[in-house]
Amino acid sequence: MHSEPSSRVIAVRNRKAVFALACAVGALALLIAGAAAANQADHIPVYSYAAVPAAFVAAMAAVSLARRAHFDFQRSLGRLGGNGLATAGKSLAVLALLLSLTAALAIGVYLVLKLAA
Numbered sequence: 001m002h003s004e005p006s007s008r009v010i011a012v013r014n015r016k017a018v019f020a021l022a023c024a025v026g027a028l029a030l031l032i033a034g035a036a037a038a039n040q041a042d043h044i045p046v047y048s049y050a051a052v053p054a055a056f057v058a059a060m061a062a063v064s065l066a067r068r069a070h071f072d073f074q075r076s077l078g079r080l081g082g083n084g085l086a087t088a089g090k091s092l093a094v095l096a097l098l099l100s101l102t103a104a105l106a107i108g109v110y111l112v113l114k115l116a117a
Contacts, residue, residue, distance in 0.1 A: 014082025017069035020089030023062035027096035030055040031103060049107060056100040062093035 034051025038044045069086035 014069050014072055014080045014086065016065045016072060017082030017085035017089060020062045020065035020069055020093065021085050022089075023058050023065060024089045024092035024096055027055040027058035027062060027100070028092060030058065031096065031099050034103070044107070044110070052100050052103045052107060055096055056104070059093045059096035059100060062089050063097070066090035066093060 030051045034048040034055070037051075038048040041048075066086045066089045069082055069089070073080050073083045073086065
């Protein structure tokens with residue numbers, strides 16, 4: 001009797017990589033939502049101010065999760081998977097970090113100029 005090997009392959013996902021990508025996309029979404037809200041109003045609303053530090057924290061969490069996902073991938077010798085997701089998450093998180101720092105600087109300059117006027 002000849003038994004055929006199972007063609008069903010179960011992909012093991014690296015959950016840290018998935019969450020890193022989700023946090024990075026969430027951080028970018030927070031920044032976009034804050035900018036859109038500020039663009040729609042005559043003055044900058046308070047929730048636009050809150051979006052910047054929230055995006056910064058989400059981006060830092062994404063960087064940390066992506067580093068851990070890369071470590072888990074290397075420790076499992078590639079069996080765990082998710083290396084590409086972790087790389088994408090880390091790249092988007094770094095972009096979100098740079099944008100949130102730029103937005104914080106822009107808000108700071110805006111507030112200083114508003115107080116000086």
